Amino acid sequence: MAGALPGQWDVSIEHYPDGTIPAQLLDWVWEAAPVLSTLTKYRLPGAAILRDGGGTELLLAERPWDGRYLIGTLLPSPDHLNVTGAGPRTVVATTAREAAVDVRSLLLPSFEQLVHLARIREVQEDLDWVHGAEPGTVDAVELEAALDRFLTHAPYLLAATRRADAKSLAASETAVLVRFGILLARAPAGAGAQAVPAPAGTDDALSLWLEAGEDLLDAVRAAAVGPAGEPARPAVIAAIPPKPPAAVSAARTR
Template sequence: MPATTPAQITLSFSRSAGLVAIAHGEQYLWAQTALTHTGFLRRDDGTYAVALDDVRLRHGLAASLVRSAHQHQAAVTTSHRPYIGDVADAIAAYLPGAWNTTVEVYSHPLWQEDLVPLLWDAGELTHAIQHERVPYAAVLKDGAGTELLLVERPGHQSDYLVGAFASEAFDDNFADPHSPISIAITAAPQQAARAINDRFLPAYHRALHARRVEAISSALERIDEEHATLEAMRDSGRYSDGVPLTAPAEQLAVFEDQFADRAWLAFVDVLTHAPSVLEQCSRSTALSTEDEAVLAELHEVLRSTQPARDEWNAQTAKSYARPPRKFFHERWGGLRARLGAQVMPAIATWVTEADAFARIARAATPGGQMALAAPAPWPAPSGPCPPLQPRQPLRAVDLRHHRHC
């Protein structure tokens, strides 16, 4: 990131707020002090502003700010761009639906680094956040889970960059292969909104759908593999490395608990992402009778898991972490195993229909009416999910053996 003056003040004009100032730099507190001494008032979003409706105040403001900034070793820069909050508001007004905007200030250079793991982007925006100084930005939210980040495009006089934050349901967003690509937009709000609506949002929704489908398929595959290992031990009376079980009944009961525990952990991904994917699939007009039956069955068994989901959500809501990592600790294995056993029939149905689900879901990738500019389709996976092996179907792991049934 380029070296800068330790304390800086960037000024921009806002039609509603007057003159807006943003203090930033490693010694941003010096800049904040200079602004306070000049009559600027701190606002809730971390910016400072002074109204310009008083002619006398406006006349002496510039000289007063320069003197105060000099005294506090802060450099003052007047931006040729309008206040970014006004830009975001103007763009949001042209986007379909109800969008709200907020301004974020990253006064210290290290603060913007917190954005990197939250961004879901494979384009210029991530590069700018990592390598350029971005002291402020605007966030646009549609109220349905879509959150966009708007920043001034480095090295350009008037353009902006817009990209997406990842959904809260995902971790490990950096370099995710599904990441949508941020786009550069003009300063003209109507044109910018059209670019976002026609180009970026369709690509974003396709990428989100693909990522959800992959998360579900991966979870079901993990469960299937775990079940295969357990079934092999039950049939052979041996560990996976061939060593005989010394007390098969007791040991298998423990292994079944462990399987239910791990199955629940994996199935949480299904519970999280399946409702949105199934809703998208239901919009498809090309479903066969068989596909409709599969979707109906998956919908039904998903509804049957609601009590377990409610209990899990109630427990994890008590954690301040996101995601609530403490509930992945060994001490919570009993809760997870009990919930896993409780929803095992639903898990069995989802694993059995994993291939059909993946095929239907990938065929239902969104695009359609929003994508007026017809961006290139998201590349399909290299192949279908591996088929289930022809073995005994996954059942409730003989829940009669389960201590938590």
Template sequence: MPAPTSEINLATSRSLGLVAITHGEKYQQANRALEEAGFARLPNGAFTAPMTDPQVARRTASALVNRAHEHGATITTSTRPYLGDIGTEIAALLPGPWNAGLQIYAHPLWQEDLFPMLWEAGEIYRALEDHRLPFASVLKNGSGTELLLVERPGHRSGYLLGALTDREQEDPHDDPTTPHSIVLPSDPRLAARAVTHTFLPAYHRSLHHQDLNTVLHALERIREEHETLQTIKDSGRYSDGVPLRNSRLIAGMERDFADHAWLSYSDVLEHAPVLLTRCRPAATPWPEDAAVLTRLREALAHSQDAWHEWNDLGDNLYSVPRTLPDHEWSQVRGQLGLAVLPAIETWLAHTKVFERQARAAEPGGPATLSAPSPRLLTTSPTPPSASRSAPVHR
């Protein structure tokens, strides 16, 4: 078994001077070497030393070599500039308000935290699997888009960029909507151009397809149970042919259906509004679909009270240390499902029209026109899971 490592990566920054990032199973020893050599620690966990005075810089470098040797730390000098600067420079050149921040994964196990957040199955995913990536720059636009920028391993220059997500996702290797990472050049202007004109359009198309698939899968789940319930009601028999002996059983089945249907329909309420805003039937071969899209928007509008009630209930429960028992949750969902049943049936009746219009409205596709109109619904998320935060630098 190889001995635990303690490593120091050195890079230069125009504004910070010499930047040092520690990593390895014994990264704390490297931290002590830097502190004793006179480096100052930044909030993100990196260490810096100025290079404005050549004599001071030489003394600091000499001290670092000695302290690193005493603490068993290995020093590596990077051929690239400090990644924190590169991320900031690229972010400043992207359209709209973007910012970038360096994250450090000092212990080798910490970079594994990126896997469930990485919406990617290309080169950057393989880089995480096969290489040690002790730091990365995360670019954010304030509207939920987060991009991961890392140095391209095995190359003396260039970077890899992929997408991060806090959504639940399938295995990215099996999900056709997964956006693929791209290789960026070293020049920040060329890199920003590639992000703007290549990566972000593909990323937004992937989001569109994922949202559309979420809605379609939700409707398919509802449709299957709805058809089963209708068959039982029409025939007066269970699916195995046994006759129904009590009309109250039908009412119970309807409540159970409404309970399950609400859970799926909440996906429609969350993701369908923005998809509908992109639909431009006049720019497609089916301009007559406009009337159907109007009915679908109206169905969402009629569901708005139930949607707000559901989210308000979730917010209230998460603000106090208690939860509803399962049977009470089922009762609430059933009541909401029955309240929006006409809207659900409208969506079931017009799923195919919605699908073809939403597919034609793919961002960057032939049916994309001017900026979409405001969203019909202002959807609030269902009770959130624990929020993602930057790794703690110990």
């Protein structure tokens, strides 16, 4: 299936000799409704984790009672982004080909959109915090951390405005993007505030962020394409699972 997805994916096969998927792995599953998370009730010999090298990780497993493929996303690393709320809908498919189609057309776009919104929310929260604080009360370490988060998210926000399906922007909005583009050209994505070299030093980055950060978010929101319509076939197919085996049920009650 990985070969049918966009980009290059590394596949790691997980084996569970005791037939139980680790709870700590399921804690990282990010899905709209409990589909993969219910697998703790059933024997499962293994699963696979797919990684694209850019922060997207998928969990692939076979549903024990009907052999359908379940593919869901894992939470982004909290070191990179803090997400809240429900995740994308887990894909349920009867064949690997069908699974790849649904992951490519439904799961990945939904994941990317939710991550995009989480980036906007995190930058907005930091700006609200700084602008709402009393003069002289902002902790320097926390301010540096907020700027670092912004410099991590900003390249992705700018990239979203350059998508082929992005909406056209007004000249003033484009000018804001150009200003931040010049700044970020000197600060690699994820490098953080400490890596911004002269002449675009930390003070310049901080000044531009505080001065025009709201304008940047407005431009990013204006360029965003609305959510696509509901697919003809939902990604999650309703199914009534059988009662878990007695041995598994007993183990869960101890």
